[in-house]
Amino acid sequence: MNDRPAPPIQKIRATGAMKKLMAEYFGELKEAADSDSTKIAWCTSVGPAELLRSFGFQVYFPENHGALLGATRTATDLIPAANAIGYSPDICSYLTSDIGSYLRRSTPLTPAFGLEGVPRADVLVYNTNQCRDVHEWFAFYEREWNIPLLGIETPRGIGDITRDHIHALVQQYRGLIPTLEEVSGRTFDIDRLREVVQSSYRCTQLWKRVLELAQHRPSPLTFFDGTIHMGPAVVLRGDPRAEEYYALLITELEERVAQGVAAVPQESHRFYWEGMPVWGKIRDHAQTFSAHRSCVVASTYCNSWIFEALAEDDPFEGMARAYAEIFIARDEDFKEQYLARMARDYHIDGFVFHDAKTCPNNSNNRYGLSKRVTAKLKIPHVVISGDLNDLRMYSEEQTRTQFEALVEQLHEAG
Numbered sequence: 001m002n003d004r005p006a007p008p009i010q011k012i013r014a015t016g017a018m019k020k021l022m023a024e025y026f027g028e029l030k031e032a033a034d035s036d037s038t039k040i041a042w043c044t045s046v047g048p049a050e051l052l053r054s055f056g057f058q059v060y061f062p063e064n065h066g067a068l069l070g071a072t073r074t075a076t077d078l079i080p081a082a083n084a085i086g087y088s089p090d091i092c093s094y095l096t097s098d099i100g101s102y103l104r105r106s107t108p109l110t111p112a113f114g115l116e117g118v119p120r121a122d123v124l125v126y127n128t129n130q131c132r133d134v135h136e137w138f139a140f141y142e143r144e145w146n147i148p149l150l151g152i153e154t155p156r157g158i159g160d161i162t163r164d165h166i167h168a169l170v171q172q173y174r175g176l177i178p179t180l181e182e183v184s185g186r187t188f189d190i191d192r193l194r195e196v197v198q199s200s201y202r203c204t205q206l207w208k209r210v211l212e213l214a215q216h217r218p219s220p221l222t223f224f225d226g227t228i229h230m231g232p233a234v235v236l237r238g239d240p241r242a243e244e245y246y247a248l249l250i251t252e253l254e255e256r257v258a259q260g261v262a263a264v265p266q267e268s269h270r271f272y273w274e275g276m277p278v279w280g281k282i283r284d285h286a287q288t289f290s291a292h293r294s295c296v297v298a299s300t301y302c303n304s305w306i307f308e309a310l311a312e313d314d315p316f317e318g319m320a321r322a323y324a325e326i327f328i329a330r331d332e333d334f335k336e337q338y339l340a341r342m343a344r345d346y347h348i349d350g351f352v353f354h355d356a357k358t359c360p361n362n363s364n365n366r367y368g369l370s371k372r373v374t375a376k377l378k379i380p381h382v383v384i385s386g387d388l389n390d391l392r393m394y395s396e397e398q399t400r401t402q403f404e405a406l407v408e409q410l411h412e413a414g
């Protein structure tokens with residue numbers, strides 16, 4: 001998708017600090033995996049990480065591993081190993097590539113961070129706010145390692161979030177405590193949980209500030225930068241080091257804004273990315289948009305790690321609300337209003353909807369949303385067919401043609 005000359009991508013200086021922090025995080029996981037004293041909890045990306053951290057667990061996020069398998073383009077070779085034991089090629093390709101990686105004993109965590117394999121869990125904790133697949137994914141490891149599997153069952157397709165929703169969810173969060181006490185060997189400490197939730201909330205606010213800087217014209221960062229720099233918000237929220245990192249990143253991006261430095265030189269069109277990234281094509285996509293002087297300035301995906309409700313006085317209510325009110329768990333009306341707000345705040349000229357074959361949960365074009373948004377906002381859109389990890393589902397040629405047609409349409413509209 002990149003046969004037009006692209007201006008050089010503006011490198012973010014803070015990337016070095018982020019890589020160092022991620023290496024520290026994986027180094028700590030390796031130490032925990034090698035020792036008997038530190039316990040490891042696996043958590044879904046929008047699961048109760050704060051509660052787990054409050055018990056002193058090293059928290060590992062298999063979706064982050066899934067993204068790594070996608071970004072390194074190893075996923076497509078690993079997925080067939082999971083298919084061979086009965087996991088369909090049509091289900092989540094994070095799941096199939098991660099299980100394939102486990103079965104083949106091959107992971108990019110080895111060359112990158114020295115881990116022999118994924119760090120073996122002492123407990124698995126999922127939240128179905130995003131999909132059912134995470135439960136099935138963790139159930140594989142429950143059977144494999146004979147360890148406890150815990151979960152929060154969050155309703156999906158929610159419109160308004162009611163007291164009843166929150167009450168039921170809080171009961172579920174509290175219900176995790178006895179097993180977490182048993183596995184960690186520690187007694188639950190509400191003050192420690194408060195500290196972790198407050199740190200997580202501050203991290204959220206800093207990450208929000210990072211993303212909101214893209215409201216400036218020209219934008220100092222792209223969605224593709226966001227997919228890289230969201231790492232600490234995903235795996236280290238609740239740890240003050242994530243806050244320190246985002247403070248550093250904000251300083252640099254604010255400098256860019258003050259000096260008028262654009263992430264995409266001569267930015268002319270501004271896009272919104274709806275859905276999952278195509279991890280194996282991040283760089284190609286960044287170059288393609290840049291070659292057309294187009295900047296993808298906002299996305300649902302990167303914004304999904306802003307958890308306003310963690311500010312609640314009661315940490316259980318905060319977690320329950322924060323992890324229930326995420327975009328993916330909401331109804332179509334909510335999604336439509338959300339996209340309208342984002343289009344206004346980020347001055348969007350066009351939408352790119354990614355229909356990811358193996359993730360219906362994050363493919364929001366399937367019930368007419370893309371067409372309704374275009375009709376209401378008079379902002380054109382394109383739907384690209386692809387996948388987060390399985391590049392066999394993605395056509396370079398078709399995507400390029402569709403994207404160029406959209407840019408052409410914007411040029412003609414003036």
Ligand code: SF4
Pocket residue numbers: 063092093094095130131132133134276358359360361362388
């Ligand atoms: S939301 Fe999609 S990508 Fe994420 S775990 Fe579920 S099916 Fe996989």
